[in-house]
Amino acid sequence: MASNVSLKSAKTQTEAVPAIKVKQKWNMKRNWPLHVLMLPAVLLALIFNYAPLPGIAMAFMDFKPYLGFAESDWVGFDQFRRMITFEDSRQVIWNTLIIASLKIIFHIIIPIVFALLLNEVRKMAFKRTIQTFVYLPHFLSWVILGGIMLDMLSVDGGIINMLLGKLFGTEPIFFLGNGDWFRFTVIASDVWKDFGFGAVIFLAALSGINPDLYEAATIDGANRWHQVIYITLPSLLPITVVVATLALGNILNAGFDQIFNLYNPLVYEKGDIIDTYVYRMGLLGGEFSFATAVGLFKSIVGMILIVTGYRLAYKFAGYRIF
Amino acid sequence: MHYKSLPYTIFTVCNYIFLGLLGILCIAPLVHILAISFSGQAAANANLVGLLPIDFTADAWGKTLGNDNFIGSLWNGISRTVLGTAISMFCLVCAAYSLSKEDHEFKGRKFYVAFFVFIMLFNGGLIPTYILVQNLGLINTIWALVLPSAINVFNLILLLNFFRTGVPKTLEEAAFMDGANHFRILFSVYLPISLPAMATIGLFTMVGQWNSWFDGLIYLTDATKYPLSTFLQTVIVQQDFSQMNVNPDEVKNLSERTVKSAQIFIGAIPILMVYPFLQKYFVKGMVLGSVKE
Numbered sequence: 001m002a003s004n005v006s007l008k009s010a011k012t013q014t015e016a017v018p019a020i021k022v023k024q025k026w027n028m029k030r031n032w033p034l035h036v037l038m039l040p041a042v043l044l045a046l047i048f049n050y051a052p053l054p055g056i057a058m059a060f061m062d063f064k065p066y067l068g069f070a071e072s073d074w075v076g077f078d079q080f081r082r083m084i085t086f087e088d089s090r091q092v093i094w095n096t097l098i099i100a101s102l103k104i105i106f107h108i109i110i111p112i113v114f115a116l117l118l119n120e121v122r123k124m125a126f127k128r129t130i131q132t133f134v135y136l137p138h139f140l141s142w143v144i145l146g147g148i149m150l151d152m153l154s155v156d157g158g159i160i161n162m163l164l165g166k167l168f169g170t171e172p173i174f175f176l177g178n179g180d181w182f183r184f185t186v187i188a189s190d191v192w193k194d195f196g197f198g199a200v201i202f203l204a205a206l207s208g209i210n211p212d213l214y215e216a217a218t219i220d221g222a223n224r225w226h227q228v229i230y231i232t233l234p235s236l237l238p239i240t241v242v243v244a245t246l247a248l249g250n251i252l253n254a255g256f257d258q259i260f261n262l263y264n265p266l267v268y269e270k271g272d273i274i275d276t277y278v279y280r281m282g283l284l285g286g287e288f289s290f291a292t293a294v295g296l297f298k299s300i301v302g303m304i305l306i307v308t309g310y311r312l313a314y315k316f317a318g319y320r321i322f
Numbered sequence: 323m324h325y326k327s328l329p330y331t332i333f334t335v336c337n338y339i340f341l342g343l344l345g346i347l348c349i350a351p352l353v354h355i356l357a358i359s360f361s362g363q364a365a366a367n368a369n370l371v372g373l374l375p376i377d378f379t380a381d382a383w384g385k386t387l388g389n390d391n392f393i394g395s396l397w398n399g400i401s402r403t404v405l406g407t408a409i410s411m412f413c414l415v416c417a418a419y420s421l422s423k424e425d426h427e428f429k430g431r432k433f434y435v436a437f438f439v440f441i442m443l444f445n446g447g448l449i450p451t452y453i454l455v456q457n458l459g460l461i462n463t464i465w466a467l468v469l470p471s472a473i474n475v476f477n478l479i480l481l482l483n484f485f486r487t488g489v490p491k492t493l494e495e496a497a498f499m500d501g502a503n504h505f506r507i508l509f510s511v512y513l514p515i516s517l518p519a520m521a522t523i524g525l526f527t528m529v530g531q532w533n534s535w536f537d538g539l540i541y542l543t544d545a546t547k548y549p550l551s552t553f554l555q556t557v558i559v560q561q562d563f564s565q566m567n568v569n570p571d572e573v574k575n576l577s578e579r580t581v582k583s584a585q586i587f588i589g590a591i592p593i594l595m596v597y598p599f600l601q602k603y604f605v606k607g608m609v610l611g612s613v614k615e
Contacts, residue, residue: 033504034420038416042417045438048470052451121338129345130341133346136348141535143558145351147586147589148586159354159369279448283452291448299445
């Protein structure tokens with residue numbers, strides 16, 4: 001092996017090929033394997049991500065499965081008109097906005113507070129144990145957590161209502177059967193599931209702060225509280241801006257998996273969101289065109305917001321992906 | 323100096339207590355469900371169980387593991403996870419290798435990047451995708467579960483960033499000088515070096531495959547083919563046995579509180595098993611993938 005290397009480099013030297021030329025050869029002649037390696041992923045994406053796109057045409061049709069694409073009538077923007085005039089779908093969009101925006105806000109504030117508190121912990125073993133515990137729920141699916149919550153939040157015999165009754169003497173609360181409590185439960189449990197994981201990025205930013213800053217501040221007479229206000233929080237600002245702007249793209253993502261596993265007809269009025277509505281109308285109700293139109297509305301708004309979010313993140317914090 | 327001031331000491335004590343409680347709060351539900359699954363039926367139904375089992379018995383676990391439907395879907399869940407992870411990792415690793423090259427090294431890279439960024443931003447939505455899967459004849463096959471979910475662009479980005487930062491360029495050039503082609507470089511240079519990174523993404527993919535339930539619900543009409551997550555969704559969350567081929571006795575068994583709890587906990591076991599490995603790497607991975615200088 002070693003002799004091989006020296007031979008080759010000797011040959012290169014004797015022929016006096018400039019390094020740049022070797023690089024060019026490596027580029028031009030050997031580009032095709034790179035395309036071959038792209039092939040499996042590109043094929044799957046073409047089939048499952050690009051091939052459905054023409055189906056979006058359904059949103060502008062009155063699609064009937066037995067007629068197919070060729071025979072179904074074109075109706076222009078009628079489905080969208082239905083969406084914005086129809087009482088149900090307006091309520092659903094409103095629910096989605098409320099639930100999603102509250103989730104976004106709490107998913108920024110609570111992880112930051114948690115990261116700050118955890119940052120004050122000096123005992124590493126304790127810190128690691130806490131981290132192990134709080135990251136865990138993020139990896140469990142909403143089916144598992146939904147099953148657990150149905151049991152724990154049950155009106156007759158759920159441990160939460162039992163505890164509340166014993167501690168405060170309250171009547172059992174219908175967490176998953178009352179619209180307002182449902183919204184509260186959805187947001188609280190979502191924050192519970194993901195605040196630890198959301199804090200990872202802030203903890204990383206915290207560990208990247210230059211310790212000299214704190215030292216200098218201490219010499220200048222700043223106490224720990226001053227240091228948090230004048231050093232730690234400003235240092236977290238760029239990453240907070242990134243997280244907040246990128247979260248914009250989720251303004252219509254209220255969490256299908258979670259809602260679907262927790263809701264029931266009693267709370268449709270306040271808990272039904274776009275994704276669950278599309279599923280019920282489309283796949284269960286057979287309203288293919290209408291459901292596709294609502295889905296398309298969501299996709300387009302989402303796309304615009306994601307792109308805007310990335311633009312803003314790049315502008316304000318120099319964040320770049322890819 | 324100020325670290326030892328009285329207010330800061332008080333704060334520290336409160337902080338430890340608060341964080342400790344928060345940590346417990348995050349795992350208590352799982353512990354509670356485990357306790358119920360090992361409790362006697364009477365105690366469970368009388369709502370006596372907290373975080374420890376009462377009248378310890380493995381009866382519910384026996385009933386759960388003795389149920390053919392449950393075992394069948396457990397097996398389905400394992401096979402879709404293994405197959406799905408293998409397919410996804412193969413595609414992603416190959417693509418990430420190519421995309422980890424610079425624009426001038428790989429003509430066409432820009433096009434591929436745009437191609438994948440687009441699918442991250444926009445998708446056809448539930449109905450068109452469903453109709454496509456139906457037209458491909460994949461309904462009721464495992465392929466409907468593992469193929470559409472194979473290309474995860476976020477994981478692709480993580481992987482290619484690992485490749486870019488983790489593999490020394492000089493090593494790659496040395497291998498090229500030795501006459502290795504791209505395939506050889508990927509398998510003999512990139513893979514061995516990036517093993518921890520690949521393990522991380524692999525575990526993420528596994529967790530995703532194991533946890534996913536909705537695809538099973540819409541693409542499978544035959545309940546005996548349900549993976550465990552979909553099974554649990556129907557039996558425990560929806561409490562819908564109409565799809566199942568079970569007799570009334572089994573229905574009664576499956577809806578007992580202790581048996582339900584055992585099923586839920588078994589659904590979480592694979593996650594708990596990989597969690598220690600996951601935790602070891604994901605912090606690094608998250609940060610690497612999302613914060614770039």
